[in-house]
Amino acid sequence: MRAIVITYPVPKDIKNIFKLNEDDYIIAVDQAVLSLYKQRIPINLAVGDFDSLKNKGVLRTLKTVELKPEKDVTDTYQALIEAKKMNPESIYLIGGFGGHRIEHFVGHLTLFDEFPNLIMLNDDTVITVLNEGKYDADFDGYMSFFAYPDAYISLKNFKYELNHYHLTSFDALAISNETKKDAQITVHQGRILMFQSKHD
DSSP: OEEEEEESSOOSOHHHHSOOOTTOEEEEETTHHHHHHHTTOOOSEEEEOOTTOSOGGGGTTSOEEEOOSSOSSOHHHHHHHHHHHTOOSEEEEEEOSSSSOHHHHHHHTTTTTTOTTEEEEOSSEEEEEEOSEEEEOOOSSEEEEEEEEEEEEEEEEESSOEEEEEEETTOOTTSSBOEEEEEEEEEEEEEEEEEEEOOO
16 A cells, blocks of 8 residues: 655646556645545545645545644644555655745655655656665656765766765755666665656
8 A cells, every 4th residue: 555645736637647546545735635626536634734725614524634733843744644654665745846835845855764665756756765775777857866965876877977976965966867778876875865857
């Protein structure tokens, strides 16, 4: 079973970018509830203080975890906690990129310590964490890598190759690379965030 947490800004056509399974456990965060109703996606749980939800009547038929507006965690973080309680094989966070509160997206990027099997995605980009090891890289788009928070990496058969490069926090060297045939990523030490983004 997979846990799918969907948060604002919500992709306009989730089914077009992500295949939902019948046994997925779907958690809508705050105003994402309305977006999922419009896209005819069933909701197993709604989480939030719902201060952004104009029509709270839609909550009457849903199982909810309602939070106080004054709290120490974001609605999305609490939704991920609820997802983790399900002991899923993986947790997906769909949406939450950009919007007028960009700080929430930055906050989402700090969550991989607590949720190591988290996969984040929207219409254009998938974000995952890579631990030490070797990984095949077959992707037709841009690949970017950021230290989480410190790593030694090699990129083989990329447009821009690296060999045992010490990637540190706030080092932007590994942005917008592209793969060739039989490309491979090696994380020799530490962890990295990998962004896979579609071509423009």
